[in-house]
Amino acid sequence: MILTVTLNAALDLTYRVPHLRPQAEHRVPPAVERPGGKGLNVARVLASLGHETVATGLAGGATGETVRTLLAETTVTDEFVRITGPTRRTVAVVDASAGDTTRLNETGPDVTPAEWAAFDDRYTHLLRDARAVALCGSLPPGVPVGAYAHLVRAARARRIPVLLDTSGEPLRRGIAARPDVVKPNAAELAALTGTTDPLRAAVAARRRGAHAVAASLGPDGMLALTPDGTWRATPPKPLPGNPTGAGDSAVAGLLSGWAEGLAWPERLARAVALSAATVAAPAAGEYDATMYERLLGQVKVSPLSPSGA
Amino acid sequence: MILTVTLNAALDLTYRVPHLRPQAEHRVPPAVERPGGKGLNVARVLASLGHETVATGLAGGATGETVRTLLAETTVTDEFVRITGPTRRTVAVVDASAGDTTRLNETGPDVTPAEWAAFDDRYTHLLRDARAVALCGSLPPGVPVGAYAHLVRAARARRIPVLLDTSGEPLRRGIAARPDVVKPNAAELAALTGTTDPLRAAVAARRRGAHAVAASLGPDGMLALTPDGTWRATPPKPLPGNPTGAGDSAVAGLLSGWAEGLAWPERLARAVALSAATVAAPAAGEYDATMYERLLGQVKVSPLSPSGA
Numbered sequence: 319m320i321l322t323v324t325l326n327a328a329l330d331l332t333y334r335v336p337h338l339r340p341q342a343e344h345r346v347p348p349a350v351e352r353p354g355g356k357g358l359n360v361a362r363v364l365a366s367l368g369h370e371t372v373a374t375g376l377a378g379g380a381t382g383e384t385v386r387t388l389l390a391e392t393t394v395t396d397e398f399v400r401i402t403g404p405t406r407r408t409v410a411v412v413d414a415s416a417g418d419t420t421r422l423n424e425t426g427p428d429v430t431p432a433e434w435a436a437f438d439d440r441y442t443h444l445l446r447d448a449r450a451v452a453l454c455g456s457l458p459p460g461v462p463v464g465a466y467a468h469l470v471r472a473a474r475a476r477r478i479p480v481l482l483d484t485s486g487e488p489l490r491r492g493i494a495a496r497p498d499v500v501k502p503n504a505a506e507l508a509a510l511t512g513t514t515d516p517l518r519a520a521v522a523a524r525r526r527g528a529h530a531v532a533a534s535l536g537p538d539g540m541l542a543l544t545p546d547g548t549w550r551a552t553p554p555k556p557l558p559g560n561p562t563g564a565g566d567s568a569v570a571g572l573l574s575g576w577a578e579g580l581a582w583p584e585r586l587a588r589a590v591a592l593s594a595a596t597v598a599a600p601a602a603g604e605y606d607a608t609m610y611e612r613l614l615g616q617v618k619v620s621p622l623s624p625s626g627a
Numbered sequence: 628m629i630l631t632v633t634l635n636a637a638l639d640l641t642y643r644v645p646h647l648r649p650q651a652e653h654r655v656p657p658a659v660e661r662p663g664g665k666g667l668n669v670a671r672v673l674a675s676l677g678h679e680t681v682a683t684g685l686a687g688g689a690t691g692e693t694v695r696t697l698l699a700e701t702t703v704t705d706e707f708v709r710i711t712g713p714t715r716r717t718v719a720v721v722d723a724s725a726g727d728t729t730r731l732n733e734t735g736p737d738v739t740p741a742e743w744a745a746f747d748d749r750y751t752h753l754l755r756d757a758r759a760v761a762l763c764g765s766l767p768p769g770v771p772v773g774a775y776a777h778l779v780r781a782a783r784a785r786r787i788p789v790l791l792d793t794s795g796e797p798l799r800r801g802i803a804a805r806p807d808v809v810k811p812n813a814a815e816l817a818a819l820t821g822t823t824d825p826l827r828a829a830v831a832a833r834r835r836g837a838h839a840v841a842a843s844l845g846p847d848g849m850l851a852l853t854p855d856g857t858w859r860a861t862p863p864k865p866l867p868g869n870p871t872g873a874g875d876s877a878v879a880g881l882l883s884g885w886a887e888g889l890a891w892p893e894r895l896a897r898a899v900a901l902s903a904a905t906v907a908a909p910a911a912g913e914y915d916a917t918m919y920e921r922l923l924g925q926v927k928v929s930p931l932s933p934s935g936a
Contacts, residue, residue, distance in 0.1 A: 333715075333731050340647055341727040348715060348733045380696070384689045406657060407640070409718060411731065418650040422642050422720065424657045 319395070320577055321448040323441065323469065324375035326426040327398070328408045329385050330603075338413040352603065353385045355406055356454035356483060358394075359563050359603055363393060363570035363592065365393045366484030366607070369577065372397050374444055376437055376458065378427055379404025397444055399437045403427025406458070410562070414579040419562070429570050436462055438468075445473060450577045451480045452569055453497075457488050474498075478599030479576050482528075483569050485509065493526045498576075500528040501569050507533050516541050517622075530582075532572055532589070534565050537597075539590045539617070544582050547621055551586035553594040554616040563603030567592040587617040606617030628703070629673050629886055630757040632750065632778065633666030633684035635767040636707070638694050639818040639912075647722040647729060650787040661912065662694045665763035665792060668872050668912055670703045672879035672901065678886065679776055681706050683753055685746055685767065688713025706753055708746045712736025715767070719853055719871070728871070735767030743770055747777075754782060759886045760789045761878055762806075766797050775801030776871070783807075789886050792878050794818065802835045807885075808867075809837040810878055816842050825850050826931070839891075840896070841881055843874050846906075848899045848926070854890050854929055860895035861923040862903040868882045872912030896926040 331349035338344070353362075361373040375395040377385055382398075382405035389396050406424035413420070445451070451473045453466050462468075466488050473480035474496060482489070482497040485506045493500055493510075500523065508514045511522035520531045520543045530544035537556035542549050571589030580588070594617075595610035596603070640658035647653070662671075665818045670682040670831070683706040686694055691707075691714035698705050715733035722729070760776050771777075777799050782789035783805060791798070791806040792813045802809055802819075809832065815824045820831035829852045831842045839853035846865035851858050880898030889897070903926075904919035905912070 331718075333718075335731070338729075340649065340722070340729050341725070343730040343732060346731050346733055348713070348736075377855070380689050380693045387689070409640075409642075413649070416650070420647075420649050422644070422655050423652060424655055427657075449762055529827040 319370040319372050319447055320452070320573060321444050322357040322364070322371065322373050322452045322454065324355040324361075324373060324455055325373050325437070325455045325461055325465065326355055326406065327353035327358060327377050327382070327385055328406050328424070330408050332410045332411065332412060332617045334412045334414055336410055337415045350601075351384065351388060353388045354550075356566050356569070357452060358385075358389070359566035360569045360573070361394045361575050362392055362452055362603075363567050363605060364574055365534040366605075367570065367574050369574055371395065372444060372448075373438070374398060374440055376401045376427070376429060376433065377405050378402055381405040381407055382483060397439050399433065399438060401427060403428055403429065403458075403477030409481045413624075419560070426456070427460075429458050429460035431460075434465075439515040441469060442472060445476050445478060448473075448478050450480040450573050451478055452483065452573050453480065453492070454483045454566070454569065456484065463487050464491045467495035470495035470497045479573075481569060481573055483565070493523065493528050496527045496529065498528075499530045499532055499572060501532045501534060501565070501572065503534045503565055504536065532586070533570075534568050534593065536561065540568065540586055542582060542586055546582050548584055549583055549619050549621055551583075551590045551617055551619045553590050554618070557594050557598045559597040559599070561597050564596045564605070567596040567605055583619040586619050587614060588618045628679040628681050628756055629759045629882060631666040631673070631680065631682050631754050631761045631763065631765055633664040633671040633682060634746070634770055634774065635664055635668075635715065635765045636667060636684050636686050636691070636694055637663035637715050637733070638690040639663030639717050639719065639810050641719045641721060643721045643723055646724045655887060659910075660693065660697060660831070662697045665875050665878070666761060667698070667703075668875035669761050669763055669878045669882070671701055672876050672914065673883055674702045675881050675914075676879065678744055678883055680704065681753060681757075683749055685710045685736070685738060685742065686714050687711055688737070690714040690716055690922070706749060708742065708749050710736060710738055710742045712767075728869070735765070736769075738767050738769035740769075744871050750763075750778060754785050754787060757782075757787050759882050760787055761882050762789065762794065762801070763792045763875070763878065765793065772796050773800045776804035779804035779806045783869070784854065788882075790865055790878060790882055799835075802832065802837050805836045805838065807837075808839045808841055808881060810841045810843060810874070810881065812843045815843065838868055841877075841895070843902065845870065846875055849877065849895055849902075851891060851895055855891050858892055858928050858930055860892075860899045860926055860928045862899050862922060863927070866903050866907045868906040870906050873902045873905045875912070876905040876914055886932075892928040896923060899926045
């Protein structure tokens with residue numbers, strides 16, 4: 319199975335309004351509720367690609383129960399550890415006229431040292447059957463900032479491929495533990511390395527310890543620096559739509575390809591096609607399966623000269 | 628006891644942001660959660676005034692459970708009827724720099740005929756011990772639009788004073804069933820009667836069937852047309868603050884005064900003082916008890932000439 323870790327799970331609430339007017343009162347239909355947090359998005363995509371997928375992390379309170387109830391409606395296996403603090407909410411208000419989204423992301427629950435230790439036990443246990451691991455998203459208060467570094471080392475010690483997708487200090491610490499892949503977006507890469515040129519930034523990120531860097535560059539596709547070579551993967555054309563979850567679909571593409579023994583160019587083609595099919599889907603964070611199949615053959619994967627890297 | 632009815636209860640979520648920027652992502656502390664819906668606000672104020680208070684209505688889903696958990700932390704007795712559909716949420720985003728609030732109010736759950744019948748049984752049972760009844764707020768989908776008219780008649784048949792605080796068609800139907808008091812605000816009164824002059828509109832509303840009309844006029848206080856006389860009650864000065872829940876505090880003031888056998892002028896003084904103390908309180912929907920005690924003697928209640936009415 320593929321294991322995904324979501325330490326700061328979320329109950330995602332999405333509202334659609336014809337026009338968001340600050341200061342005004344809006345009468346709206348009930349929120350669309352989804353299990354959220356990057357790792358859970360990755361898990362859903364992996365499961366719909368047909369992979370046996372186990373999701374672990376921390377969940378608590380009434381919001382945590384709702385997340386788990388929603389997860390039970392999918393084929394993802396729930397191995398979350400229950401905590402006392404309530405799972406955070408995210409609120410997205412989609413403005414239909416402007417075509418944009420206003421977001422409120424709660425920081426997350428306070429996690430006790432005992433809860434973090436219980437998670438660590440569960441994670442170690444789950445690693446036994448894992449063929450690949452995705453560590454995704456922010457850390458809730460109380461979880462040590464070096465948490466991802468610790469989890470990366472545990473997977474690496476068992477020779478299980480581990481992908482890290484986070485930002486800020488948790489990324490900085492985690493990358494030093496030498497994960498197999500990091501998947502930053504352009505902004506995260508620039509924040510980590512201090513340079514905005516994606517190729518130079520990816521080179522700098524790799525020097526910090528990641529075996530491979532697969533950077534998602536929005537409508538421009540992905541750039542990957544790996545032990546096997548350097549590639550740029552681009553979708554046939556930029557697709558209009560909602561980019562929510564596109565990066566998580568890319569992670570699912572990379573990791574499923576890895577678990578299936580595909581080479582880097584095929585992993586990248588899958589990641590970029592899934593990502594584009596997510597942008598094009600009507601619901602945020604879902605992907606359009608027909609479009610994914612169609613795009614898969616159209617993604618262009620070009621080797622870059624090693625001198626560039 | 629005093630009975631409050633909240634057919635469309637809510638889980639009120641309040642976020643505070645330094646500055647609400649449409650289209651942007653905001654990292655926010657966890658929402659402040661409160662049991663909401665006008666009837667529950669009224670119940671909380673009645674309870675803090677020392678009245679034995681029973682809250683009934685409809686509640687369902689994970690959000691309904693959270694509302695009931697929060698209600699259990701108060702002295703209000705929970706007599707809600709459980710339904711299948713999930714209790715709605717309201718989301719308030721308070722912009723600290725602008726001092727204003729943007730609101731999203733969900734419409735509410737679908738209520739089945741069997742659930743509505745179960746509520747009617749519970750309500751009839753609870754009326755036995757009720758000294759006064761408050762029927763407050765909007766109706767969720769599935770509840771007949773004439774629901775309040777039916778509930779007014781049931782209370783009136785048992786000679787229990789009943790106050791109705793709603794809007795639109797449910798108010799139009801409910802008022803025809805001859806409640807003891809309706810408490811519209813200026814906008815609701817204008818929508819009901821087609822006239823924006825509060826006194827003329829109150830006269831017209833009373834002709835539609837209410838024994839008394841107590842209209843809340845924001846910072847101008849209240850205007851009451853009753854079988855005992857006509858009064859205007861004004862606070863000593865307009866208070867700055869958040870008007871959320873001020874109307875509900877006014878309802879609690881009127882109803883508690885009624886249950887204690889106070890005359891109309893004293894009920895109005897209490898309603899206006901509570902309302903002003905709610906606007907002045909730091910948290911939305913709470914009232915400042917010290918300020919309430921101080922304002923109570925400062926509210927000016929003036930009889931209006933019957934010719935005006």
